[in-house]
Amino acid sequence: MTRRGSSCxxxxxxxxxxxxAEPSDHRPVLLEEVLTGLAIRPEGAYVDATFGRGGHAAAIxxxxxxxxxxxxxxxxxxxxxxxxxxFGDDPRxxxxxxxxxxxxxxAGNNAPANGYDGILLDLGVSSPQLDRPERGFSxxxxxxxxxxxxxxxxxTAAEWLARVEVGELEQIIRTxxxxxxxxxxxxxxxxxxxxxxxxxxxxxxxxxxxxxxRRERDKHPATxxxxxxxxxxxxxxxxLDAALEAAPDLLAPGGRLAxxxxxxxxxxxxxxxxxxxxxxxxxxxxxxxxxxxPIETERPEVRLRPVGKPVTPGDEExxxxxxxxxxxxxxxxRPA
Ligand SMILES: C[S@@+](CC[C@H](N)C(=O)[O-])C[C@H]1O[C@@H](n2cnc3c(N)ncnc32)[C@H](O)[C@@H]1O
Numbered sequence: 001m002t003r004r005g006s007s008c009x010x011x012x013x014x015x016x017x018x019x020x021a022e023p024s025d026h027r028p029v030l031l032e033e034v035l036t037g038l039a040i041r042p043e044g045a046y047v048d049a050t051f052g053r054g055g056h057a058a059a060i061x062x063x064x065x066x067x068x069x070x071x072x073x074x075x076x077x078x079x080x081x082x083x084x085x086x087f088g089d090d091p092r093x094x095x096x097x098x099x100x101x102x103x104x105x106x107a108g109n110n111a112p113a114n115g116y117d118g119i120l121l122d123l124g125v126s127s128p129q130l131d132r133p134e135r136g137f138s139x140x141x142x143x144x145x146x147x148x149x150x151x152x153x154x155x156t157a158a159e160w161l162a163r164v165e166v167g168e169l170e171q172i173i174r175t176x177x178x179x180x181x182x183x184x185x186x187x188x189x190x191x192x193x194x195x196x197x198x199x200x201x202x203x204x205x206x207x208x209x210x211x212x213x214r215r216e217r218d219k220h221p222a223t224x225x226x227x228x229x230x231x232x233x234x235x236x237x238x239x240l241d242a243a244l245e246a247a248p249d250l251l252a253p254g255g256r257l258a259x260x261x262x263x264x265x266x267x268x269x270x271x272x273x274x275x276x277x278x279x280x281x282x283x284x285x286x287x288x289x290x291x292x293x294p295i296e297t298e299r300p301e302v303r304l305r306p307v308g309k310p311v312t313p314g315d316e317e318x319x320x321x322x323x324x325x326x327x328x329x330x331x332x333x334r335p336a
Contacts, residue, residue, distance in 0.1 A: 046117060051079050119255070123266055144201075256331060274332045279301065
């Protein structure tokens, strides 16, 4: 079994356990665009902070020469096992289990002297996570209401739902799920959990389904609520903020950061972070007496520069891989 933040290289290492049978593979999103954006150099050192099932990692390794290096990170022990199984024999490859909120510590350990040439964050969940009923991410299969990416630590969704205050629950469903019926759903959950703890995905889906008065076309009524609870249980926005903050310091001059987000709240954070790391100041806001703040004369430090415009999947990819439809890729570079 692996420990948090621990790493391994070889098949014989403690990271290896019995092969994880995959109910489905994960198709990497915006693959060519990520490779172009990272401008992979054969002798470069890269971090894939969201290994998943290694779609992006495999393509990066293909482009690396003998001197190249790839550090893979994932907080999901199944992903780490899959990584050790697939690439554990490759001396250029290392995998660590951990939360990318701790990227500075995980990737800073044994980092190349100059820094990394590229860091990838492909946010959200992988298809194997969604497709395994026992992981409790999906309303499509009944299973225990877990939803933790790291199954070795933290509160499950069932435990979280049992204790969260109804006002906070409503707020989370409204903001993280962008759900307009958040109040009705939060109240329905509150009423249901008094009767009996909510411990399965099917029960939660049925409670939400009954609470939602109008349905969206082609969308299960519980989609937004499940997304919101997953993001809260895994503190996904907080982890993203911490990883973004660490990334410029981990990059070598000229090194690139690539972030694929699937949610407007994530993308907005990435956009704002890149702008502020590029030295852009937010527009000055007048105070209650109509006064503008003093003009700042000191030039802000430029830690990153945006590269190109955000990239979204073309029609062909969106048709082949429905999961890619909401994806948005942003690239930034540490100035040389
Ligand atoms: C969209 S999948 C990545 C798919 C991958 N690029 C591929 O091609 O197979 C996201 C992965 O990131 C992991 N993940 C999400 N948040 C994380 C975090 N805060 N720290 C580490 N891993 C995380 C998830 O466990 C999941 O395996």
